[in-house]
Amino acid sequence: MDSGPETRPDTRPEPDVVRLGLAGVGRIGALHARNLAALGPGDGNLPPVQLVIADAAAERAHTVAHRVGAASVPSVEALLDEGIDGLVIAAGTPSHPDLVRMGVDAEVAVFCEKPLAGDTAASLPVLEYVNARGGVVQMGHQRRFDAGYLAAKRLLQAGGLGWVHSFRAVTADMEPPPVGFLASSGGLFRDCSVHDFDILRWLTGREIVQVYAVGSNKGDPEIGRVGDIDTGLAVVTLDDGTVGTVSAARYNGSGHDVRLEIAGSRSTLLVGLDDTMAVRSAEPGVDFPSGRPPQSFADRFEAAYRAEMAAFVELILGRRDNPCTPADSVAASRVADAAQESLLTGLPVKLG
Known part of the structure; x- marks a missing residue:
């Protein structure tokens, strides 16, 4: 890489x-x-x-x-x-x-x-x-400096998960940024999911070689009018055949939700699993998580x-x-561009 x-x-x-x-x-x-x-x-x-x-x-x-x-x-x-x-x-x-x-x-x-x-x-x-x-x-x-992602990288490098067969990444804002920002942000995959694309490259040392993306708008119609979506899902394939999903949302009433589940042949690891996770359990008698979820990206990634x-x-x-070079950032942006292209065409996009 x-x-x-x-x-x-x-x-x-x-x-x-x-x-x-x-x-x-x-x-x-x-x-x-x-x-x-x-x-x-x-x-x-x-x-x-x-x-x-x-x-x-x-x-x-x-x-x-x-x-x-x-x-x-x-x-x-x-x-x-x-x-x-x-x-x-x-x-x-x-x-x-x-x-x-x-x-x-x-x-x-x-x-x-x-x-x-x-x-x-x-x-x-x-x-x-x-x-x-x-x-x-x-x-x-900034996710390259988050304690959970750093711990996941150490475990992956040590082979603690075995061989990785799949992953599920989530990034969800509690509410969307101003429509004026979205009009020039490049779209949900470029301004939001690009963080997931970057962290996947950084964690695994692999390149993303194919993206297939879908999306929808069910919130403010102005978001659609400026050419964006409020919910998106990308199915991605790494160069070693590992597959996964990267989902993003602009309306997540439970709080700001950023997670990454990495599933391997020996074990499964979840970054973002703590008492402030922005989810609720449907299981009887389970009160985890009970803490106050972060309300924004600034709360979630303060440290x-x-x-x-x-x-x-x-x-x-x-x-x-240098912990993150311009070439690293451009590589993540290439994947975000491919996701945006797939969203518009309805077809998978291969990256060279």
């Missing part, structure tokens, strides 16, 4: 303070702002982080900056003029290609929320640009998002290799 030539920045003396610029403080950007501002010695003995924020909406940047004790500037160009060590991109997807190029040209490490661009065709020139210039770009797939930002600082400092 090719993750590109990128490794880590050149080794250099560690600074007393790491200066980071954050571009975009919408829903995910505000979450990153809180986590970045809180990073420090307690997170793997990291140096303190000094944060500077920019957003197209200057008042929003100022408000978030004030809330987390950061500074704000009027533009990304001004961020780069601040002498930052790393640029975190959490602006809208259409801006990702230009912002990544700006960070690479400024010779700073870049963190970019997925995806690299709106689809694979638009991502490839950016990937080539990064590689040609030796850029360091970490992509945002993972913080660990992801800590990993980016470690990457800047030269302490680790």
Whole structure:
């Protein structure tokens, strides 16, 4: 599985303070702002982080900056003029290609929320640009830092499940994001299931070679009018013949539900099985799970998002290799594109 030539920045003396610029403080950007501002010695003995924020909406940047004790500037160009060590991109997807190029040209490490661009065709020139210039770009797939997925990877690598014959992945939001976001998100498989496609590649070390997708709309008709669905299911096949399903939903009243069941010849493992799981049992006398389910992706992956930002600082400092390269993200996006194509054509789509 090719993750590109990128490794880590050149080794250099560690600074007393790491200066980071954050571009975009919408829903995910505000979450990153809180986590970045809180990073420090307690997170793997990291140096303190000094944060500077920019957003197209200057008042929003100022408000978030004030809330987390950061500074704000009027533009990304001004961020780069601040002498930052790393640029975190959490602006809208259409801006990702230009912002990544700006960070690479400024010779700073870049963190970019997925995806690299709106689809694979638009991502490839950016990937080539990064590689040609030796850029360091970490992509945002936070599940790689979640304790359950990390434990599953260790068990898989140790052969604890035997040979894997199937899997079932679930990602379900409690309620849909604004229709305005969905109009430019690329569709349910690209903005939601892409996380499942990425984690399957990462966990198994295999490539997804075929996708067959179906979907429906039973909620807000505006979602359909902007070309999206609110429920989707993809049957996927890995290059070793393992089969599985990846389902996604925008209306899950029980809470935010993210799970992955991996079934092997020796044992079956379920990531996301705890007392906060967003399901109810129909069996008499069973009161599990009884905890409060997460209400959003930020609740479900709170610790993972913080660990992801800590990993980016470690990457800047030269302490680790890149945990998620642009090539990894593009590979997951290719599968999401194939799922979207299958949804539109009604036919299975093979990936080269």
